[in-house]
Amino acid sequence: MKKERITIIGAGLTGPLLSIFLARRGFEVEVFERRPDMRKQRISAGRSINLALSTRGIHALSQVGLSERILARSIPMHGRLMHSRDGEFSFHKYSSDDSEYINAISRGELNRHLMDEAENAHGVVFHFDQECVGIDRESGEATFADTQTGAKAVHDSRVVLATDGSASVIRADLLRGREHSLSIESLTHGYKELLFPAGENGTFMMEKNALHIWPRGRFMLIALPNFDGSFTGTLFFPVTGHPSFESLVQEEEVQTFFAAEFPDAVPLMPTLVQDFFANPTGKLATVRCKPWYFTDKVCLLGDAAHAVVPFFGQGMNCSFEDCTVFDDCVGKYGTDWQKVFAEFERLRKPEADAIAQMAVDNYFEMREHVADPSFLLKKEIEFALEQRYGERFTPRYTMVTFRRMPYSQAQSRGEIQNDILHQLAGSVDHVDKLDWDIVDSLLSKYGL
Numbered sequence: 001m002k003k004e005r006i007t008i009i010g011a012g013l014t015g016p017l018l019s020i021f022l023a024r025r026g027f028e029v030e031v032f033e034r035r036p037d038m039r040k041q042r043i044s045a046g047r048s049i050n051l052a053l054s055t056r057g058i059h060a061l062s063q064v065g066l067s068e069r070i071l072a073r074s075i076p077m078h079g080r081l082m083h084s085r086d087g088e089f090s091f092h093k094y095s096s097d098d099s100e101y102i103n104a105i106s107r108g109e110l111n112r113h114l115m116d117e118a119e120n121a122h123g124v125v126f127h128f129d130q131e132c133v134g135i136d137r138e139s140g141e142a143t144f145a146d147t148q149t150g151a152k153a154v155h156d157s158r159v160v161l162a163t164d165g166s167a168s169v170i171r172a173d174l175l176r177g178r179e180h181s182l183s184i185e186s187l188t189h190g191y192k193e194l195l196f197p198a199g200e201n202g203t204f205m206m207e208k209n210a211l212h213i214w215p216r217g218r219f220m221l222i223a224l225p226n227f228d229g230s231f232t233g234t235l236f237f238p239v240t241g242h243p244s245f246e247s248l249v250q251e252e253e254v255q256t257f258f259a260a261e262f263p264d265a266v267p268l269m270p271t272l273v274q275d276f277f278a279n280p281t282g283k284l285a286t287v288r289c290k291p292w293y294f295t296d297k298v299c300l301l302g303d304a305a306h307a308v309v310p311f312f313g314q315g316m317n318c319s320f321e322d323c324t325v326f327d328d329c330v331g332k333y334g335t336d337w338q339k340v341f342a343e344f345e346r347l348r349k350p351e352a353d354a355i356a357q358m359a360v361d362n363y364f365e366m367r368e369h370v371a372d373p374s375f376l377l378k379k380e381i382e383f384a385l386e387q388r389y390g391e392r393f394t395p396r397y398t399m400v401t402f403r404r405m406p407y408s409q410a411q412s413r414g415e416i417q418n419d420i421l422h423q424l425a426g427s428v429d430h431v432d433k434l435d436w437d438i439v440d441s442l443l444s445k446y447g448l
């Protein structure tokens with residue numbers, strides 16, 4: 001393949017992984033990032049301190065030979081550990097198959113690892129402190145402002161790939177003045193990270209191999225384990241109203257609220273009040289847009305094309321899967337970039353829309369239903385059906401998280417299965433009471 005210069009804008013999670021895929025195909029790749037180099041300066045890696053990595057993301061990493069190294073630095077989470085208001089726990093496995101679990105990984109460490117690999121093993125060139133302030137989509141020229149000096153420079157390349165995240169400036173330039181659709185749907189809830197420090201000698205103060213969740217209806221707290229024994233908690237909470245980020249303004253209000261809602265968490269959060277006021281309140285939004293590309297010059301990938309809310313733990317996994325699919329398209333069409341981009345959009349846009357919707361739906365499930373007995377009965381029935389029927393009945397969570405089938409297929413099958421589960425859960429009060437003849441005929445009726 002002819003060597004061509006490719007510019008990637010954004011060295012978050014997607015950009016560096018994409019750069020590795022392309023460098024492996026022989027392209028000269030340069031990545032521009034507005035932040036300083038996080039490997040040299042102690043800066044935050046941006047949103048959320050740790051994330052859940054699952055099958056789609058792992059597959060993409062394995063294609064570039066990185067999955068084992070990265071998984072070695074992650075913590076398996078086998079299920080949700082629910083904390084009730086009265087301090088009781090219940091554990092709910094993510095899968096009926098014990099070999100299926102999700103993995104907590106530090107965002108910063110993953111980001112650094114991907115950049116190291118791109119730079120050291122594949123000759124990708126990174127430029128930090130370079131904020132893209134606009135592109136000329138006709139020529140592919142991108143203008144950068146040096147965030148230290150303010151100096152502006154224009155960079156020319158054959159192709160620009162935008163991985164500059166959910167607030168992408170490239171997306172705005174790409175869509176401007178042409179027929180397009182763009183929707184940015186903000187949730188009425190924001191999020192705030194709160195620390196659960198490690199105990200003495202790095203001991204975990206709660207169950208290590210679980211995603212902890214305190215579901216409380218209109219809001220929830222979750223916590224994911226970190227390698228050093230700490231947990232990163234995230235409060236998903238209304239931005240306005242009562243209670244909300246807006247309504248909790250005094251230290252005592254925060255203390256009283258947490259003591260009432262999350263009593264078992266409070267003793268594990270010694271810096272709760274300081275964290276609550278010092279840490280920023282993050283916003284959550286779903287971004288949908290079309291088109292994702294302009295001629296053979298510019299294409300959006302990752303959150304720049306399709307930011308989703310984090311309740312299915314799929315934003316990064318979906319963005320990593322973008323890299324897999326984009327690489328396949330390059331394999332198919334080589335440097336015929338317009339075809340590459342068109343095929344990429346054709347394949348990925350419906351999938352991004354599907355996971356975006358499922359992620360919003362999952363928010364209601366996580367904060368409200370997970371503690372509801374009828375939801376738990378449905379889960380038990382779901383696992384029983386999976387064990388009896390195998391791939392004929394695969395829970396939606398499994399299809400999204402532990403399979404690589406198209407998200408849109410997981411969504412449509414999930415809807416059918418949900419109807420079935422709804423009917424079964426309405427007819428029995430315990431999974432052992434299922435009448436398998438009825439189940440068989442129900443599955444056949446729905447074409448499963």
Ligand SMILES: Cc1cc2nc3c(=O)[nH]c(=O)nc-3n(C[C@H](O)[C@H](O)[C@H](O)COP(=O)(O)OP(=O)(O)OC[C@H]3O[C@@H](n4cnc5c(N)ncnc54)[C@H](O)[C@@H]3O)c2cc1C
Nearest residue numbers: 010012013014034052132164165302303313314315316317
């Ligand atoms: C609270 C929270 C929890 C999450 N948890 C999970 C999870 O458990 N599992 C999961 O799969 N996903 C999760 N996600 C989603 C995940 O964070 C994103 O999908 C992922 O970061 C997307 O990667 P990206 O590289 O496309 O964008 P980003 O990671 O946002 O990276 C964009 C990069 O572009 C740079 N940039 C932006 N503008 C410019 C510019 N003008 N010029 C130059 N550089 C620029 C930014 O500095 C940044 O480095 C979570 C998200 C949130 C908010």
